[in-house]
Amino acid sequence: MKAVVAGGAGFIGSQLVDRLLDKGYEVLAVDMIPADRARNIAHLSDRRGFEYMSIDMNGDEFAEVCKGADEMYHLAANSDIRSGGQDPHIDFDNTLCTTRSALEAVRANGIPRMFFSSTSAVYGDKKGKRLTEDEGDLRPISYYGASKLASEALISAYSYMCGFDALIFRFPNVVGPRLTHGVIFDFIEKLERDPSRLVILGDGRQNKQYVYSQDLVQGICDFMSRGYEGYNIFNISTESFTDVNTIADIVCRGMGLDDVKYEYTGGSCGWKGDVPSFDYDISKAKSEGWSFRYNSTQAVEATVTAVLSTR
Numbered sequence: 001m002k003a004v005v006a007g008g009a010g011f012i013g014s015q016l017v018d019r020l021l022d023k024g025y026e027v028l029a030v031d032m033i034p035a036d037r038a039r040n041i042a043h044l045s046d047r048r049g050f051e052y053m054s055i056d057m058n059g060d061e062f063a064e065v066c067k068g069a070d071e072m073y074h075l076a077a078n079s080d081i082r083s084g085g086q087d088p089h090i091d092f093d094n095t096l097c098t099t100r101s102a103l104e105a106v107r108a109n110g111i112p113r114m115f116f117s118s119t120s121a122v123y124g125d126k127k128g129k130r131l132t133e134d135e136g137d138l139r140p141i142s143y144y145g146a147s148k149l150a151s152e153a154l155i156s157a158y159s160y161m162c163g164f165d166a167l168i169f170r171f172p173n174v175v176g177p178r179l180t181h182g183v184i185f186d187f188i189e190k191l192e193r194d195p196s197r198l199v200i201l202g203d204g205r206q207n208k209q210y211v212y213s214q215d216l217v218q219g220i221c222d223f224m225s226r227g228y229e230g231y232n233i234f235n236i237s238t239e240s241f242t243d244v245n246t247i248a249d250i251v252c253r254g255m256g257l258d259d260v261k262y263e264y265t266g267g268s269c270g271w272k273g274d275v276p277s278f279d280y281d282i283s284k285a286k287s288e289g290w291s292f293r294y295n296s297t298q299a300v301e302a303t304v305t306a307v308l309s310t311r
């Protein structure tokens, strides 16, 4: 089996590449990170069956290089929602247009199966309402969330028109080794610069669900290997929550800092477009076998340990 992993040098994509190679796949990872800066896949340079191409997926070349693939895993996106919030073009180009490129590559090459990494951000701010995949009133409040929702719509149409199978996971915050962004990464960087104080965006009470990257990647592979037909969406999460103050405490403890002054920027959310809390119903995924080793706070703890061990 040959798989293309778009966004394959990223935090989650690179761990998916590892898992697919372990399963015996040939893998082409595509990402716009230059090869000499693609640290997450540096360990694979001599691995049999692995190839890396540093290209922008939005160029014509992308469909060409996907020739012969059996599966497309589309994980490329702008994952820095805050910077995307300053400039809508970032999400339009890297979150939405990359989906169009992935779909054109699937169509042009007759690739029979596709995976897409969607997000809880498609739901918008539902003020704690428990969300199922059937929720009809989707009102994203970030350009990122809107680009993911538009991507899902395009995948639905292409899957029907071209007759390929599409699996979509909507996941919340993902943490784990090789983290490249997000609250844990941000706190560690800030505390390395100044261990006496920590500026926390919002009021620290944003309460979210975290899933461990390796649990997620296992789930992606398990569900893909079952071969769902048509267009299928699953909420994926851990059913538990961790608030930002707790994350700050875990990071400080992990770094051996016991006298850090927390300073809050104020307000209930970290930045415009941030959804401070949401609740997911994952019974559909669980009934199909989704399971996880780490609950939300355990995932945060394991991540802090993993990230600090590489600093």
Ligand SMILES: NC(=O)c1ccc[n+]([C@@H]2O[C@H](COP(=O)([O-])OP(=O)(O)OC[C@H]3O[C@@H](n4cnc5c(N)ncnc54)[C@H](O)[C@@H]3O)[C@@H](O)[C@H]2O)c1
Residues within 6 Å of the ligand: 006, 007, 008, 009, 010, 011, 012, 013, 030, 031, 032, 033, 055, 056, 057, 058, 074, 075, 076, 077, 078, 079, 080, 093, 094, 095, 098, 117, 118, 119, 120, 171, 172, 173, 174, 175, 180, 182
């Ligand atoms: N990390 C999370 O908490 C989270 C939560 C929900 C959904 N997701 C989704 O999961 C996927 C992977 O996220 P991640 O956390 O690994 O992010 P990441 O930023 O580490 O990986 C995404 C990769 O996509 C690449 N990319 C972006 N635009 C590209 C383009 N035009 N051409 C080629 N490559 C391009 C980036 O260079 C990056 O390496 C993304 O689609 C993201 O939206 C992530």
